[in-house]
Amino acid sequence: MPLTLYYFPLRGRVEVFKLMCAAKNVEYEIKDVDYADMKSNRVTYPFGQCPRLVDGDVDICQSNTIIRHVARKHGLYGSGEAEMAAVDQIIDGVESIRGVYLKLIYGDELKEEAKSAYQATHIAPDSSTGRNSGAHFAFLEQLLARNGGGSGFIVGGSLTAADLCVWEIVDLHLRIFKEEVTAAYPLLVAHHGRIAGLPGIAEYLASPARLDKVNNNNLG
Ligand SMILES: N[C@@H](CCC(=O)N[C@@H](CS)C(=O)NCC(=O)O)C(=O)O
Known part of the structure; x- marks a missing residue:
């Protein structure tokens, strides 16, 4: 089962997650956020914000929580x-x-x-x-x-x-x-x-999955 990340189509806060998946060859899909759901559904979006990651029974928000989860699971936390x-x-x-x-x-x-x-x-x-x-x-x-x-x-x-x-x-x-x-x-x-x-990172950075848009206001 691929990891599912709900986010906007830009680099923003999810880029480290994508780099981690690229380095460890972890399959993921990115789905557009339903903005109304994000703002009203406190179960799927406890803070009214994305990103949100679904990985089996793990369903979490907060980008650094997502980074730590993937790091623990895929050997990116050191020893x-x-x-x-x-x-x-x-x-x-x-x-x-x-x-x-x-x-x-x-x-x-x-x-x-x-x-x-x-x-x-x-x-x-x-x-x-x-x-x-x-x-x-x-x-x-x-x-x-x-x-x-x-x-x-x-x-x-x-x-x-x-x-x-x-x-x-x-x-x-x-x-x-x-x-x-x-x-x-x-x-x-x-x-x-x-x-x-x-390996993995170089291919990701050269691929269309590395989006051109960095920030939502097109600055930076
Ligand atoms: N502390 C949160 C911040 C998340 C955040 O700022 N999300 C933005 C997108 S990058 C968002 O959902 N903005 C829409 C809103 O707040 O209504 C995290 O690290 O995930």
């Missing part, structure tokens, strides 16, 4: 408690960046002034010690470096959900801040290249 906790830490750290990114895209509509402030607060290396809501690329670069110098995966010695969360958030920022990210975070950029070349 042992310390690695699993490290994967969780990165999933949650990436979520902090996603929060400020979504404000930049939807709240500030990617206006030039907002972009400069975002760059200065969340990307510029010297602002990692300032107030940045825990959202800064220097943190991810340092975590990667701490795992054997940063030339492999971000946790342990094999691909985990953490690599794919980091890959996708770096990918989103390379689209907007390519020069700045490339200049400041060589390990993250090299990791981005390595992960993109992995």
